[in-house]
Amino acid sequence: MREAVTTRNLNYSYPDGTIALNNINITIQEGERVAIVGPNGAGKTTFLLHLNGILQNTDGEVKIFGKNVNEAEREDIIKNVGVVFQDPDDQLFMPTIFDDVAFGPMNLELNENEVRRRVKNSLTRLGLTGYDERCSHHLSYGEKKRASLAAVISMEPRILVLDEPTANLDPKSRAELIKIINELNRDGVTIIITTHDINAVPELVDRVYVLNRTIIAEGIIREIFSDAKLLKENHLEVPEVFKLFEVLKCFGYNCEELPLSINEAIENLTKTIGTNGGHIHLHIHEHTHEETEKVKHKYRYDHH
Amino acid sequence: MLDYPRIDRFAYLNSMIHRFDPRAKIIAFLFLIFSIVGLSEVKFALVGLLASIFFLVLSRLPLRFALRHIKWVSLFIIPFFIIMPFTMEGTEICTIHGLKVTYEGVEYGVLITLRALSAVILILPMIATTRFEETIKALERLRVPSIMVQMLMFTYRYIFVFGEEWERMWRAIESRGFRLRTTLYALRTMGRAMGMLFVKSYERSERVYNAMRSRGYTGHQRTLAEFNLQKSDLVLSALIISLGIILHIIQGVA
């Protein structure tokens, strides 16, 4: 397996002096699904802008498939790394959706048939068939979001970078987008996202980096979610299901791995009930109150 | 939603002019516009105006829509119409408040008005019968410099975004009790809000540029477009262009 993205000692300050990134070391293997999480202003977006050389930076190193972003041919990097920005209005600038999706392939100087094939594929994949001649300023936010993803996957990148892909979407659009991203991953595309949508994390990725100007922690989701102090210091949350099972534990439920999603919860309950002779037993014991208070306290941000 | 001045609002209609190939349409009508603007006699300019109206009717654009556009441009023409009769030397017709009105002046005023009106009217069948996207592509195919085409394109695309951004800002301002009056305070607030819009737009332009570079933009740009010239397009262009030429020939002979 190849290393898709590697950064070494990456530092970045904005021209006005704001230190946005401090000594970032990250390694992401090809085919991985990774999330970068952290509080507002942590430098997540800034980091993503480094991955295809938009922010040129000599203080540190960013490598894509072993090639240094600053030294490699621009086209080489762009072909490999597709970036979907947060605001689709920034990303859709052409007269029609067709032109927008064709924009990247045209810049790669592919021939017309290939461009048309890619546009068609991308639009179909995103459920936008028939949108070719629509103009983006009259689409809904969800449609714009899908169109901006189509405009990037038409370049058939090996690494897909998405800044807050699920923000502002209704549950259906959100679920559809997650499904599409995962399908792309199954085709071998490496996925890197930033997000504040903690419930989407278990569905979208396997591994998490906690970023707050510098890399605070790295690990599989469950590890990160189990570190209450880490979460609180970096303004993070865990899925409600995860919390619920922590509460159940206070009532005597026996559970080693807390479930991260509804599916995992069902699995967990089924298994536990199965091994306990067809039922589970919850009760209030002498420490229940104390423990539930602890759980409540652990996830509160409104007092100190 | 703001009521955007969408010139291509009726591009979906179906008429002979709507079906006209966008490239041929632009060339033919531009030729006719220049030809009419170059006429020097009132009676021929009148024929030009009638021809323009004929094409407008042929394009089936709603009269109200056409009048709204013509109305605005007329505001610029009327001053000429009024001033010309008083400022040209020549045969006196009458005197108003000691100002001499000349025959030549009236004639020239009428000529300018006829020419300008024809041009304004012809712009409608030329531009309003094609979706703006198509017009842009047609310009690109006609080898109009890329920078001009791109400028037009971005203006058209982001006018909506900025319009909405302004609308949101204005709503926020008004919902906190601001009313537009001609006080210094009100004007200053307006000025600041516009400044903010400018800064926001500038920042957006950076983000858009980043998005463009991410997809391989280097300054040149091509789009794919399917235009195919039909025989009927050629015939129609030939007719329009000959009309322009004939007006000049007859004027020269007469």
Ligand SMILES: Nc1ncnc2c1ncn2[C@@H]1O[C@H](COP(=O)(O)OP(=O)(O)OP(=O)(O)O)[C@@H](O)[C@H]1O
């Ligand atoms: N163009 C800029 N000029 C100066 N400072 C900037 C600029 N863009 C971002 N910053 C600053 O850099 C820091 C990191 O910003 P960034 O947008 O990368 O954070 P983020 O993690 O993406 O935050 P969010 O979760 O709110 O999107 C912030 O302190 C921000 O104020």
Ligand SMILES: [Mg+2]
């Ligand atoms: Mg961000």
